[in-house]
Amino acid sequence: MVARKRAMGKLKHAPPLPRISLFGGACFSLPFLHGFLGSGSCLAGSCTINKSGNRMTSKSYRALTVLLAAAAVLAGCGRGQAPAIDPGVMAEINGIRAIDHHAHPVRVVPGGAPADREFDALPVDNMEPSSDPLIIRPGAPAVMEASRALYGTLGKQGVMKEKGDQYPEWVLDQMGVEVMLANRVAMGTSVQPPRFRWVPYADALLFPLDNSKLGERNSDRKSFFALEDVLRSRYLGDAGVKTLPATLPDYLLRVVTPTLERQKRGGAIAEKFEAAYLRSLEFDKVDGVPAGRIYAQFAAKGAPPDAEYKLLQDYLFRYIAGECGRLGMAVHLHTMAGAGSYFDVAGANPLLLESVLEDPALRKTKFVMVHGGWPFTREITALLERPNAYLDYSAQSLLATPATLAGTLREWLEWVPEKVLFGTDAYPYSNEMGWEESGWIAARTGREALARALTGMMRDGEISRQRAGELARMVLRDNARRLYGL
Numbered sequence: 001m002v003a004r005k006r007a008m009g010k011l012k013h014a015p016p017l018p019r020i021s022l023f024g025g026a027c028f029s030l031p032f033l034h035g036f037l038g039s040g041s042c043l044a045g046s047c048t049i050n051k052s053g054n055r056m057t058s059k060s061y062r063a064l065t066v067l068l069a070a071a072a073v074l075a076g077c078g079r080g081q082a083p084a085i086d087p088g089v090m091a092e093i094n095g096i097r098a099i100d101h102h103a104h105p106v107r108v109v110p111g112g113a114p115a116d117r118e119f120d121a122l123p124v125d126n127m128e129p130s131s132d133p134l135i136i137r138p139g140a141p142a143v144m145e146a147s148r149a150l151y152g153t154l155g156k157q158g159v160m161k162e163k164g165d166q167y168p169e170w171v172l173d174q175m176g177v178e179v180m181l182a183n184r185v186a187m188g189t190s191v192q193p194p195r196f197r198w199v200p201y202a203d204a205l206l207f208p209l210d211n212s213k214l215g216e217r218n219s220d221r222k223s224f225f226a227l228e229d230v231l232r233s234r235y236l237g238d239a240g241v242k243t244l245p246a247t248l249p250d251y252l253l254r255v256v257t258p259t260l261e262r263q264k265r266g267g268a269i270a271e272k273f274e275a276a277y278l279r280s281l282e283f284d285k286v287d288g289v290p291a292g293r294i295y296a297q298f299a300a301k302g303a304p305p306d307a308e309y310k311l312l313q314d315y316l317f318r319y320i321a322g323e324c325g326r327l328g329m330a331v332h333l334h335t336m337a338g339a340g341s342y343f344d345v346a347g348a349n350p351l352l353l354e355s356v357l358e359d360p361a362l363r364k365t366k367f368v369m370v371h372g373g374w375p376f377t378r379e380i381t382a383l384l385e386r387p388n389a390y391l392d393y394s395a396q397s398l399l400a401t402p403a404t405l406a407g408t409l410r411e412w413l414e415w416v417p418e419k420v421l422f423g424t425d426a427y428p429y430s431n432e433m434g435w436e437e438s439g440w441i442a443a444r445t446g447r448e449a450l451a452r453a454l455t456g457m458m459r460d461g462e463i464s465r466q467r468a469g470e471l472a473r474m475v476l477r478d479n480a481r482r483l484y485g486l
Contacts, residue, residue, distance in 0.1 A: 084403070085448065086455040088465070093447045093472045097178035099480040100443070101423035102199075102332070102370050102394035105182050106435050108160065108167050108190040118185040119428060119435070121201040121231055122274050126223040130341035133399045135441070136429050146437040150174055156436070165190040171436045175424070175443040178477070179486060183272050183332075185231065193267055197486070199332060200263045202271040202320055203278060204232035205256050206313045208244060208295070210303035214278070218342040224277055235259045248288070248295040248312075252319060260323050269484050270330035270368070271320065277338055279310070280347035283317040283356055291315035318362065325365030330483065335380065336371030336395055349373070350380045357386040364388075366483060371395040371425065377408045384416040390483060394423025397446035398438055405445065406452035413453060413471055414462070421483070422446055422476045450475055 107116040117123065135142055150171075151159050163170045168190050172180055182196045207214070207228055215222040236244070239258045245251045260271065275281060294312045298304040304312070324331050335350040337343060350373040357367060369391040373380035377396075383389045391412070396405055412420045424446065426439025454468040463471070480486065 082459070084455065085451045086458065086465075086468075089454050089458070089468050089472070090448070090451045092469050093451050093476065094176065096176070096473060096476045098176055098422050098443070098447075098476040099486065100172075100175070100177045100180040100394075100426070100439070101368070101392040101421040101480055102183060103180050103424050103426035103439060104184065104428070104435055105168050105171075105180060105191050105196060105426065106428055107188045108165050116188075118188070120183070121185055121203065122224050122227055122277055124339040124427075124429075126227070127220045127340040128342070130339070135399055136433055136438075138430070138432060140433070142441050143433045143437050146440040150436055150440060156434070169195050171439065174436075175426075175439050176447075177424075177439075177443065179480075180426075181269070181423075181480075187267070197484070198263075198266065198268045199270045199272050200268050201231065201274065202260070203274050204228045204235060205259065205320060206273075206275065206316050207278070208232065208251060208255075208316075209298045209309065209312070210301070213303040213306065214309070220340045220342045221278065228278070238262060244299055246296065246299055248292040251295065251299075256316070256320065257323055260320065260327060260329070264327045264329060268329060270332050271324050272332040272334075272370075273317075274334050275317070276334045276336075276348040277340075277343065279313065280344065281333065281335070281349070281352040282347075283314045283353070284311075285318065285355065285359060286311045286315040288315060318356070318359065321356070321362050321365050321367075325362060330366040330368055330390075332368045332370050334371060335369040335373040335376075335391075337375060345375070349376050350383055351376065354383065357383060357389050362388070366390060368392060368421070368483075370423070372408070372412075374400075374408075378411065381411055381415050384412070384419045390419045390421060390479075392421035392423035393446065393449075394425035394442070397422075397424055397449065398442035400445070400449075402445050402448040402452055405449035406456070409449055409475075410453040410456060413457065413475075417471055417474055418479055418482075420475050421480050422450075447476075 104119040106119050109116055134140060147156070150156070154162070159170075160167050172178070172195055179194065180196050181199050182191055183199045183201075184191070185201060187196065187198050207225070211225040211229060215225040236242070236255055239255050239262075241254050245254055263271070291312050291314075294304055294308045298309075303309075321331050333353065335348055335353075337345045337348060350369050353367070353369070356362060366388050367390065369380060369383070369389070372391045372393045372395075374396050380391060384391065393405065393409065396408065400408075409420070424439045424442035426435040426442065428434045429438060450472060454463070454471060457463045458465060458468055
């Protein structure tokens with residue numbers, strides 16, 4: 001009792017309770033909190049508030065002071081929190097005409113003509129249904145917003161009719177994109193250089209034998225390998241080869257190298273592998289002798305055992321990558337949890353590419369890990385130290401929120417910023433969400449996420465305002481220019 005009286009006596013001289021900012025900047029005094037909590041409310045153990053509403057026990061006074069002081073630090077009194085994005089940084093980013101490192105634009109076709117299906121070697125609409133991310137579900141608010149921003153009252157068909165063959169370039173203008181790397185089986189009217197640069201597919205060259213066993217794994221792979229067989233036959237025909245060569249050296253000489261050289265002459269600046277939809281990204285180094293034996297044994301008939309076929313595929317991948325380096329083309333690899341309910345996420349881990357990136361024979365080849373390896377975004381950061389390794393954040397710019405993506409970008413920019421590339425993965429997901437809408441959303445999210453990351457780095461004293469502008473130009477444009485000589 002004596003100790004309590006002494007404590008209460010000391011409280012008579014306690015300083016007035018400050019006004020504290022809570023809940024986004026609104027200021028509250030202790031009398032307000034007393035009224036809100038009610039007389040006798042306990043915040044920290046046993047406590048009392050006297051009838052005046054201005055005095056309380058020393059124990060609860062200290063507890064309440066600590067609580068409210070912490071809130072004051074977080075929110076501040078009489079002022080709001082600083083915005084997540086510096087307006088000047090955002091304005092500069094919005095003014096940069098970007099290079100979209102990865103997308104699937106669709107050609108304009110005449111009325112009555114078959115729809116363009118060459119926007120992907122493995123269209124995802126062939127897959128079994130799965131649980132789609134929120135952004136690509138029907139009725140997503142962002143898709144409705146993109147449609148209004150792009151087409152207004154005229155509607156998509158009205159704008160397409162008005163723009164004609166210039167429609168795809170008009171879409172790029174709405175996205176703030178100067179050049180788009182077009183991941184397509186073939187180019188065509190309305191998607192041509194200089195605004196669209198070609199990135200064809202090389203996966204069909206990896207699987208020259210009977211793929212029926214590989215297709216038995218699940219329905220998605222069954223449909224995918226059927227599509228790869230058709231594309232490989234097309235490549236053989238374009239090379240003037242009627243039947244599969246009997247030996248591996250002949251296959252390389254008459255089909256693989258001529259296909260890559262023909263695509264290079266056709267304007268290709270890189271070759272794309274969607275291999276993660278078909279197998280693991282673990283491409284081991286294999287000698288040509290066992291690879292040649294497997295090829296010769298099964299070229300005429302029969303499906304090889306999976307383990308032996310993998311050896312041949314591994315050999316072919318490294319051969320193709322080496323040829324790309326010789327020809328001055330980069331190699332793009334899908335590194336992200338992909339579409340469909342059967343996708344092998346672990347098989348898309350970019351760390352599986354470590355031995356490829358460290359192969360001295362492939363150091364002249366530039367490898368770009370498309371989609372930035374999600375969900376392995378931290379692991380992929382370490383690979384950027386390899387001199388021939390790059391990444392883009394396409395698809396993440398569509399599927400992630402700006403705040404989530406900003407954290408990933410910041411980690412990459414703090415590590416090796418000259419290896420990070422802007423991208424959208426604009427893709428015709430559905431009638432509601434075409435490549436135009438998905439590209440518009442991803443471009444906006446990708447820019448906002450970059451602005452958030454740079455703002456955070458500025459406020460933490462890591463970079464200056466001038467450096468923030470330099471990094472923005474690097475990511476949106478300059479890194480890709482240097483990589484491809486654009």
